[in-house]
Amino acid sequence: MRYAERLQNRIAATGSRLCVGLDPRPGDGGAAEAKEFLRRVIGETWQHAAAFKPNMAYFEALGIAGVQVLEELLLEMPKEVPVILDAKRSDIGETQKYYAQGYFSRWNVDAVTLNPFLGYDSIEPFLDWEGKGIYLLAVTSNPGSADFQRQTLADGRSVFELVTALGDRAATEGRKTDVGYVVGLTNASGVFERVPDAPLLVPGLGAQGGDLAALANAGRNAPDTINVSRGILYAGDDQSFEARAKVWAEKIAVAYGL
Numbered sequence: 001m002r003y004a005e006r007l008q009n010r011i012a013a014t015g016s017r018l019c020v021g022l023d024p025r026p027g028d029g030g031a032a033e034a035k036e037f038l039r040r041v042i043g044e045t046w047q048h049a050a051a052f053k054p055n056m057a058y059f060e061a062l063g064i065a066g067v068q069v070l071e072e073l074l075l076e077m078p079k080e081v082p083v084i085l086d087a088k089r090s091d092i093g094e095t096q097k098y099y100a101q102g103y104f105s106r107w108n109v110d111a112v113t114l115n116p117f118l119g120y121d122s123i124e125p126f127l128d129w130e131g132k133g134i135y136l137l138a139v140t141s142n143p144g145s146a147d148f149q150r151q152t153l154a155d156g157r158s159v160f161e162l163v164t165a166l167g168d169r170a171a172t173e174g175r176k177t178d179v180g181y182v183v184g185l186t187n188a189s190g191v192f193e194r195v196p197d198a199p200l201l202v203p204g205l206g207a208q209g210g211d212l213a214a215l216a217n218a219g220r221n222a223p224d225t226i227n228v229s230r231g232i233l234y235a236g237d238d239q240s241f242e243a244r245a246k247v248w249a250e251k252i253a254v255a256y257g258l
């Protein structure tokens with residue numbers, strides 16, 4: 001089964017497009033504390049999760065022990081929930097082969113985020129993996145997305161459309177891996193309608209203040225997932241992880257008109 005189909009099935013089974021971001025910020029307890037914390041988060045939220053998204057940075061920051069925690073958690077995660085590894089890798093094709101092998105084969109994650117700046121040959125090592133997906137950074141949620149991504153080219157296209165052209169090329173070539181895009185909710189104005197069919201990973205909700213109204217009436221049918229990390233892990237209210245995930249999943253469903 002292709003990645004997009006698997007994700008679509010998960011969304012249909014749960015009625016949720018919530019992607020639970022796994023970005024731990026432990027105290028003095030370090031990697032061991034992060035592991036126990038994330039075990040609780042995963043155990044309480046998975047039934048409301050269309051996907052989980054661990055971001056490599058938060059594990060690498062804890063050193064080898066942190067990466068080991070990620071490796072162990074990947075083995076423990078409920079098999080029903082696709083895992084998007086947020087790695088944002090970018091390198092020459094020869095090196096990317098090893099990232100692809102590490103993530104798709106050794107760790108067996110379902111999808112990864114990639115930075116497309118090095119062009120098509122840099123993503124090619126990720127394109128022939130049955131059942132896997134990649135998300136290319138198209139319009140990110142930070143203010144700097146205006147520096148390159150939302151600039152307009154002489155022919156009227158936006159720079160991010162050069163990114164979506166890479167996915168179109170992969171589809172035309174009949175590659176096995178599904179190509180989706182990262183579109184930050186905070187900068188999504190005018191973007192959703194230009195990528196009608198691709199699966200989107202949409203961060204920026206919660207702590208970054210993205211407005212779900214940007215999704216309403218977008219008329220999307222693709223298997224999009226909307227990420228919330230701090231809004232579930234560190235909301236600073238007296239709610240459980242489960243209650244927070246449920247509320248976000250419901251808000252997203254309403255915005256999508258599910």
Ligand SMILES: O=C(O)c1cc(=O)[nH]c(=O)n1[C@@H]1O[C@H](COP(=O)(O)O)[C@@H](O)[C@H]1O
Nearest residue numbers: 055113140141182184203207208228229230
């Ligand atoms: O690729 C991403 O997931 C990503 C892209 C982007 O444009 N903006 C963005 O915030 N992210 C990631 O999404 C998560 C957002 O976390 P919260 O702001 O805590 O919900 C972090 O892991 C970010 O690194």
